[in-house]
Amino acid sequence: MLEVEDLVVSYGPVHAVRGVSFSVDAGHILSIVGPNGAGKSTTLMTIAGEKSAAVKRGKVSLSGRITFDGCELVRRSADAIVRLGVCAVPEGRRIFTNLTVAENLVVARSARRDRREADQDVQRLLERFPALSGAMSRPAGLLSGGQQQQLALARALLTKPRLLLLDEPSLGLAPLVIEEVFTILSELRDEGIAILLLEQNALQAMEIADAAMLLRTGRIEHIDSGRDGQRLLASYFGIETEEDAG
Amino acid sequence: MNTILQYGIDAISSAALYGLLALGLAMTFGVARIVNLAFSELVMVGSYLILAIEPAAWPLVIFVVLVGVVLLALLMERAVFRPLRGADATTLLVASFGISLLLENVVTAFEGTNARSVNFGAALVAPTHIGSLSIAKLDLVTIAVTGSLLLALTVFFRRSSVGVQLRAAAADFEMAEMLGVRSTRMIVYAFAISGVTAAVAALLLTAQTGTLTPTLGVQPVLVAVVATVIGGLGNLPGAVVGGLLMGAAGTVLSVTLPAGLVPYQGGVLYVLVIVVLLARPHGLFTRASSLERI
Numbered sequence: 001m002l003e004v005e006d007l008v009v010s011y012g013p014v015h016a017v018r019g020v021s022f023s024v025d026a027g028h029i030l031s032i033v034g035p036n037g038a039g040k041s042t043t044l045m046t047i048a049g050e051k052s053a054a055v056k057r058g059k060v061s062l063s064g065r066i067t068f069d070g071c072e073l074v075r076r077s078a079d080a081i082v083r084l085g086v087c088a089v090p091e092g093r094r095i096f097t098n099l100t101v102a103e104n105l106v107v108a109r110s111a112r113r114d115r116r117e118a119d120q121d122v123q124r125l126l127e128r129f130p131a132l133s134g135a136m137s138r139p140a141g142l143l144s145g146g147q148q149q150q151l152a153l154a155r156a157l158l159t160k161p162r163l164l165l166l167d168e169p170s171l172g173l174a175p176l177v178i179e180e181v182f183t184i185l186s187e188l189r190d191e192g193i194a195i196l197l198l199e200q201n202a203l204q205a206m207e208i209a210d211a212a213m214l215l216r217t218g219r220i221e222h223i224d225s226g227r228d229g230q231r232l233l234a235s236y237f238g239i240e241t242e243e244d245a246g
Numbered sequence: 247m248n249t250i251l252q253y254g255i256d257a258i259s260s261a262a263l264y265g266l267l268a269l270g271l272a273m274t275f276g277v278a279r280i281v282n283l284a285f286s287e288l289v290m291v292g293s294y295l296i297l298a299i300e301p302a303a304w305p306l307v308i309f310v311v312l313v314g315v316v317l318l319a320l321l322m323e324r325a326v327f328r329p330l331r332g333a334d335a336t337t338l339l340v341a342s343f344g345i346s347l348l349l350e351n352v353v354t355a356f357e358g359t360n361a362r363s364v365n366f367g368a369a370l371v372a373p374t375h376i377g378s379l380s381i382a383k384l385d386l387v388t389i390a391v392t393g394s395l396l397l398a399l400t401v402f403f404r405r406s407s408v409g410v411q412l413r414a415a416a417a418d419f420e421m422a423e424m425l426g427v428r429s430t431r432m433i434v435y436a437f438a439i440s441g442v443t444a445a446v447a448a449l450l451l452t453a454q455t456g457t458l459t460p461t462l463g464v465q466p467v468l469v470a471v472v473a474t475v476i477g478g479l480g481n482l483p484g485a486v487v488g489g490l491l492m493g494a495a496g497t498v499l500s501v502t503l504p505a506g507l508v509p510y511q512g513g514v515l516y517v518l519v520i521v522v523l524l525a526r527p528h529g530l531f532t533r534a535s536s537l538e539r540i
Contacts, residue, residue, distance in 0.1 A: 082426035111426020
């Protein structure tokens with residue numbers, strides 16, 4: 001589904017990502033963990049096309065290949081990438097705070113041509129995220145952190161993605177809300193959506209990921225699939241996994 | 247009491263026009279981060295289009311000015327701003343200044359620098375009487391037209407999918423793109439709306455003054471630029487309110503200032519603007535955080 005080959009991203013003399021290669025299949029979660037400045041967000045935003053404009057005007061240099069179901073994503077605009085079925089929820093959620101919850105969803109629905117089905121999807125999403133259904137006419141900026149995260153997820157899901165790119169979805173949320181968010185991510189994986197998950201909360205990320213990758217100073221230090229890989233990374237971070245605890 | 251009401255109507259008329267101009271400027275800044283100094287030339291070209299087809303019937307004049315100015319705004323976007331998309335703000339500002347100079351010189355080359363008079367909307371200059379009030383019909387028309395257009399745009403921004411997408415793009419352009427909003431299309435819509443506001447302003451200003459010069463758009467658009475800054479750059483309703491405040495403040499100052507200071511009314515107004523900006527550097531209605539491009 002998603003193939004990243006030898007991706008290099010540089011901001012002038014600063015190399016943020018240095019030759020990263022990985023893939024994500026449908027119905028799988030790949031978790032990228034690593035410290036601040038490791039190049040996680042740059043990798044994600046490059047896949048999402050957020051760097052395309054900067055690449056075109058020479059502010060960011062980029063090499064390597066990113067393909068999604070065989071389509072080259074590099075230099076494609078962000079909106080075109082969404083229509084291919086790839087949607088990002090960036091760090092900080094970036095909901096439109098001055099728009100209502102309903103209007104935030106309208107923006108996401110604009111990517112869809114199947115308007116009738118999109119309207120039905122809105123109803124399904126409101127059932128999945130009941131906290132939003134009672135707040136449709138409220139400015140999104142007045143929602144709690146957890147509700148904002150739900151809105152960010154609902155908005156992304158409304159674009160009908162086959163690959164979700166999530167940057168720190170647990171950031172700033174209470175433990176119970178984090179658990180809810182990760183439960184939803186597991187459900188989405190089970191529905192066949194591929195997820196690229198960036199998390200500083202490595203323990204929680206390991207629990208739901210099918211594969212994990214440790215990124216440090218723009219390079220992959222470890223990439224492994226399956227529980228062994230997760231245990232390797234967990235031990236790297238000094239984290240006890242459920243299996244270890246058992 | 248009558249005098250206060252009459253000044254009040256003057257203030258509303260002037261305020262509505264500046265509100266409209268400020269919205270036109272704020273559209274391109276909000277969506278594309280372009281401070282389009284050539285916006286004043288859109289107004290100017292609109293006014294000269296009236297002269298070019300004089301003495302056509304007024305519905306034809308309105309049609310020609312609307313279509314002509316909107317097409318010119320779209321041409322600016324396609325020929326200059328689209329190739330420069332993603333360039334830094336200074337480059338875009340200089341480019342808009344270049345278009346402004348180009349258009350001003352083209353009109354000067356054909357029409358000269360001398361003021362030209364045009365007989366558009368002369369019938370509206372005569373006052374109408376409401377009770378003991380004597381009000382210029384043009385003031386009422388200005389209030390009705392700008393009020394209707396602002397109301398229509400408000401409905402468009404609130405109720406239509408494109409309007410909501412435009413507001414989202416003005417708030418966070420990259421995020422809107424990452425949700426599938428077609429960025430180029432939004433910028434084209436923003437320039438088209440900007441063109442509509444410039445065309446309507448051209449029609450009203452020409453009817454008010456009856457005099458054309460190649461620099462006629464500069465002064466009102468300068469006030470509108472200040473209005474968008476007061477309202478908060480990128481904040482569409484804020485720009486309209488900023489325009490309303492500037493127009494109203496101008497009228498109030500012209501009435502309340504001592505006679506000796508009236509010639510310096512503009513200076514006093516800008517001192518007030520500086521005071522406002524010292525207190526609220528990001529404008530009256532914008533939070534600093536919302537200005538950041540993440």
